[in-house]
Structures are given as C-alpha cells and as structure tokens.
Amino acid sequence: MLVLWYGCTMVIEGKLDFGQxxxxxxxxxxxxxxxxxxxxxxxxxxxxxxxxxxxxxVLDHPSPPLEGGTTLVRVHGHIEFLSVGxxxxxxxxxxxxxxxxxxxxxxxxxALCGASGSGKSSLLQLLExxxxxSSGEIRIDGVPLASLDPSWWRRQLALVAQEPVLFNGxxxxxxxxxxxxxxxxxxxxxxxxxxxxxxxxDFTEQFETVVGERGVKLSGGQKQRLAIARALLAGPRxxxxxxxxxxxxxxxxAIVQEAINKLMDGRTSLVIAHRxxxxxxxxxxxxxxxxxxVEQGTHDELLGMAGAYEKLCRRxxxxxxxxxxxxxxxxxxxxxxxxx
Numbered sequence: 001m002l003v004l005w006y007g008c009t010m011v012i013e014g015k016l017d018f019g020q021x022x023x024x025x026x027x028x029x030x031x032x033x034x035x036x037x038x039x040x041x042x043x044x045x046x047x048x049x050x051x052x053x054x055x056x057x058v059l060d061h062p063s064p065p066l067e068g069g070t071t072l073v074r075v076h077g078h079i080e081f082l083s084v085g086x087x088x089x090x091x092x093x094x095x096x097x098x099x100x101x102x103x104x105x106x107x108x109x110x111a112l113c114g115a116s117g118s119g120k121s122s123l124l125q126l127l128e129x130x131x132x133x134s135s136g137e138i139r140i141d142g143v144p145l146a147s148l149d150p151s152w153w154r155r156q157l158a159l160v161a162q163e164p165v166l167f168n169g170x171x172x173x174x175x176x177x178x179x180x181x182x183x184x185x186x187x188x189x190x191x192x193x194x195x196x197x198x199x200x201x202d203f204t205e206q207f208e209t210v211v212g213e214r215g216v217k218l219s220g221g222q223k224q225r226l227a228i229a230r231a232l233l234a235g236p237r238x239x240x241x242x243x244x245x246x247x248x249x250x251x252x253x254a255i256v257q258e259a260i261n262k263l264m265d266g267r268t269s270l271v272i273a274h275r276x277x278x279x280x281x282x283x284x285x286x287x288x289x290x291x292x293x294v295e296q297g298t299h300d301e302l303l304g305m306a307g308a309y310e311k312l313c314r315r316x317x318x319x320x321x322x323x324x325x326x327x328x329x330x331x332x333x334x335x336x337x338x339x340x
Contacts, residue, residue, distance in 0.1 A: 003028065069149035075156050075237040076141050077268030079104040079127070084136035086122055086291075092134075096122045098291040099136070104284075109269040111279035113312060114288040120272045122291075124240050127270070128157060158236035160260070162243035164227035166215030171200055172207040174215075174226060178234030187233055194229035194259040196222070221255060228259045239269040285309065 003025065010016040079102070086097040097119045104110045112120040125131055126138060129150050138145040145153070158178065166174050175187045182190075184207065191197040191207075199222055203209040215223045231239065241260065257278060273279045280299040287295040287308045294308050302309035 069152075070143070070147055071149050071152045072141060072143065077104075077106045077237050078139075078141050079238070079268060079270075080139040080142075081123070082137045082139065084123075084126065084133045084138060086119075086126060086131065086134050088131070095134075096291050097126075097133075100288075100291070100293055101136075102286065102293065104268055104270065106268060107266055108283040109264055109271060109281075111271045111273060111282035111285045112288060113273060113279065113285060113309070116274075118288045119291040120288055121242060124159075124242060124270060124272065127238075127240070128154060128159070155234075156237045157240060158231035158234050158238075159240045159242065160224070160227045160231055160263075164215065164223045166211055166218070166223060166226065168210065168213040170205075170208045170210055171203075171226065174211060175207075175230050175233055178230050182233050187229070190229040190232040191226075193232055193262050194225050195255050196225035196229050196259070199225075225255070225259055228263050232263055237267065239264055239267045241269065241271040241273075243272055243274065287312070 007016065007021040007024065011018055011021055081100050081102040084097055084100045085095060087093070087095050100119070100123065102110065102123075112123065114120060122131075126133055127145070129145065132146065140148065140153075167177070172184060172187055175190065176182050187207070188197065191200055200206055200209070209217075211217050211226075215226070218226070241264075271279055271282060279285060283298070284296060285299060285302055286293050287302070289308060295302055295305060297305070303313065
C-alpha cells in the first residue's frame with residue numbers, strides 16, 4: 001500500500017506515468033513471489049538431501065549378486081540345514097544360531113517355536129539368502145543353496161508374514177505382485193481358495209478396489225487372506241509362514257488358518273508360530289532355544305517328553321486361568337489347542 005500511495009503521488013505530480021507504475025508493481029509482485037518460492041525450494045531441498053542419504057546408503061550397501069549360479073530343473077522341496085551357525089554382520093561376536101541341523105522332506109510342514117530372539121526368523125532369512133551362514137551349509141534337494149541363482153531361488157519361495165506387504169493399488173494389482181502375468185481368472189480362483197473372494201466381491205469395485213497404502217482400508221484378516229491368495233497365485237514350491245495368524249482374533253484366525261492349510265497342501269512349509277494351537281498338526285515341531293534345537297518331534301511326542309515344549313504349552317494354558325486343566329500331571333491335545 002505504501003508503494004501504491006507513493007507511486008500514485010508521483011503520477012499526480014507528473015514524475016511518473018501510470019504505465020511505469022503498473023510495470024513496477026508487477027515486477028515487485030513477481031520478485032517477492034519468487035523470493036518466497038526460493039525459501040520453499042530450500043526447505044524441500046534440505047528434506048530431499050536427508051532422504052537421499054538413506055537411499056544411497058541402501059544402494060551402496062554391499063550385497064551378493066542377485067543373479068548367477070545354477071538352477072534346478074524341478075524343485076522337490078527337500079531342505080537340509082547341516083550344522084548351520086550364524087551371526088549378523090553388525091554383531092559378529094553374538095551367535096544367533098549354533099549348529100542347527102534340520103531335515104525337511106518334500107511336502108512336509110516343519111514348525112519352529114520358542115521364545116522371541118531364539119533364532120527362528122533368522123533361519124527363514126538364511127533360507128531366503130538375505131544372509132549367508134557363518135558356518136555349516138543349507139541344501140535344497142541335495143544342492144548347496146549358496147550355488148543356486150538367488151533370483152531364481154526366491155521365485156520358488158512365498159512368504160506370508162505377520163504384517164503382509166500391500167501396496168497402494170487395486171486388489172488385483174496386489175494379487176499379481178508375485179506373478180504379473182497371471183490372468184484375472186487365475187487371481188479370482190486364488191482368492192476363492194484363500195477364502196478372500198467373498199469379502200472382495202462385497203466391495204463396490206470388487207477386484208478394482210484400491211486398498212490404500214499398506215492396505216489401510218482392509219482389516220487384519222482380509223490383508224492376511226490377500227497375502228495367502230498372492231502366494232497361491234505365485235505357485236511356490238516352498239512356503240514360509242512367519243506368525244501369519246498371531247495378530248488375529250479367534251474368528252479371523254480360523255478363516256485364515258483354513259486358507260493356510262489349503263496353501264500348505266503339497267508344499268514344503270516352514271512355519272513360525274507362538275500360538276502352539278496353530279502348529280499342533282505339523283509333521284515335525286522344533287523347539288529352539290538360544291539358537292539351538294533342543295527338542296524335535298510331533299506334538300504328542302514332545303508333550304510326552306515333558307520338556308521345553310510341554311512348558312510352552314503349560315505356560316500358554318496358564319495365561320488363560322479359566323482353561324487350565326484340573327490335572328497338573330498331563331496336558332491334553334485339545335486342551336492345549338483351546339488354551340488360545
């Protein structure tokens with residue numbers, strides 16, 4: 001206003017014509033706006049620098065090649081851990097796994113249980129070749145895992161984790177993530193097998209419904225069923241389940257567990273679970289403590305040992321006081337299942 005007042009005064013006195021005043025005001029407005037934009041640009045630039053440091057740190061992080069190595073004509077799914085020892089590169093002095101030996105036959109379901117931090121998830125990460133064992137060896141159908149093409153091998157795996165990775169796209173896009181060439185008919189069939197088709201078709205846009213970033217528009221059970229359908233669509237030979245039902249209520253867990261059972265049919269599976277009721281029907285259950293396998297066998301066999309597994313069952317039952325069996329000397333299979 002001061003500039004306009006002084007400029008108009010100069011126009012009245014004949015020192016300045018109106019066109020010159022208008023030009024000056026426009027130039028001033030553009031200059032001030034540009035200076036303000038520079039300040040915004042500086043703030044955005046500083047934010048970008050902070051983000052780019054993290055991005056380049058990931059890009060510069062040394063990692064094994066994603067391609068190169070042998071491939072198998074057919075993966076049968078026989079997995080062997082031979083005296084595997086492991087320590088994370090950032091803490092080489094702390095052994096996470098100590099001489100773990102496991103033999104998972106083709107089509108079998110191996111369950112891993114134990115306290116948090118005992119090394120269960122580390123076994124899956126070694127199998128996915130995110131890390132290499134510090135000692136020992138992992139074999140797939142008798143072939144050392146280290147000699148296999150990492151990119152090819154990971155296409156033979158499917159992971160269903162406690163928190164599924166979903167992207168801000170449609171339901172169909174998320175289902176096709178593991179198999180981009182799959183048809184919509186195949187995706188619909190996989191969703192039906194995973195008990196997901198019913199709730200998807202309840203949406204207004206059905207398979208074209210946008211699920212939101214990380215699937216925020218879906219419930220926990222719905223996200224898990226989408227992840228299972230995606231794994232089915234990818235057609236893996238080896239299935240990895242990492243606490244896939246631990247965050248669900250009883251009703252959702254029953255539905256998701258039914259879908260998981262369909263997914264595991266005919267596939268070699270490694271299952272991590274703290275809820276022992278979800279793994280009691282596994283072909284073999286391994287109890288891991290401090291990075292070592294302390295017990296191994298079926299549910300009934302481990303209960304008969306009255307060891308670490310029996311203590312885990314009893315501890316879960318005691319967490320629900322109304323469900324603790326009257327006899328403290330024995331644990332019934334169904335009672336242990338109902339302890340959840």
